[in-house]
Amino acid sequence: MDMASSRRHGPSHKIENIVATVNLGVELDLEQLAEKLPVAEYNPDQFPGLILRLTKPRISALIFRTGKMVCTGAKNEGDLKNAVHALVKLLNDHGANVPLNPEVQVQNIVASGSLNAEVDLEQAALLLENTMYEPEQFPGLIYRMSDPRVVVLIFGSGKIVCTGAKSEGDVAVAVQQLYDKLKEIGVLYVEEGGGEEAEEPEEGEEGEEE
Numbered sequence: 001m002d003m004a005s006s007r008r009h010g011p012s013h014k015i016e017n018i019v020a021t022v023n024l025g026v027e028l029d030l031e032q033l034a035e036k037l038p039v040a041e042y043n044p045d046q047f048p049g050l051i052l053r054l055t056k057p058r059i060s061a062l063i064f065r066t067g068k069m070v071c072t073g074a075k076n077e078g079d080l081k082n083a084v085h086a087l088v089k090l091l092n093d094h095g096a097n098v099p100l101n102p103e104v105q106v107q108n109i110v111a112s113g114s115l116n117a118e119v120d121l122e123q124a125a126l127l128l129e130n131t132m133y134e135p136e137q138f139p140g141l142i143y144r145m146s147d148p149r150v151v152v153l154i155f156g157s158g159k160i161v162c163t164g165a166k167s168e169g170d171v172a173v174a175v176q177q178l179y180d181k182l183k184e185i186g187v188l189y190v191e192e193g194g195g196e197e198a199e200e201p202e203e204g205e206e207g208e209e210e
Helices: 003-007 031-037 077-093 121-127 168-184
Strands: 012-023 052-056 057-062 068-074 104-113 142-145 149-154 159-165
Touching: 003 149, 012 077, 012 168, 031 052, 052 077, 057 077, 068 077, 077 104, 104 168, 121 142, 142 168, 159 168
Parallel strands: none
Antiparallel strands: 012 068, 012 104, 052 057, 057 068, 104 159, 142 149, 149 159
8 A cells, every 4th residue: 555545544744843951051242153153153142142143953042141942943853963963063163161961841832634534523513621612803713632731723624733742752642542532422524435434334235225
């Protein structure tokens, strides 16, 4: 079975952004770093942090005088780890004295995805708990999951956006649990060849003739 065919029978997702905070553990002289780092952006009159942008991996870092740093743009946890290592090396090469293994904490992972099936949002809003659905204001249904603790935007086309996860594993679990739950309550409608994912016919229906 090819990948396109297999994807019709279940959900898929892709990490779009990982936001993490890093505690470098030391105070930093941002003025000195800005002078030594030509790639740095620093305008304290407009924003108190120094901005560094990496190209490989493509990640932006906001660095504050207190030694706190916010990294955005990573597509996976491996890229985040590599970026933090590269940033620490860059800072140390230009006069800082940052520990080699600072504390890194993922704050939010944003992922997009598809259930590969259409969703009856009105019925889902009635049958699921912790939802908000006001189609006059926003076309998607907002579903708050408790374990893992994430928020998922669900659209009638089957497209989804998952926010609030703390790990890539949480995203995978949340997407699969969402798919299984929507399938269980009968609000998924899969096209061609995916009848097994939609409402299954009652026993004996298949062989009925008019």
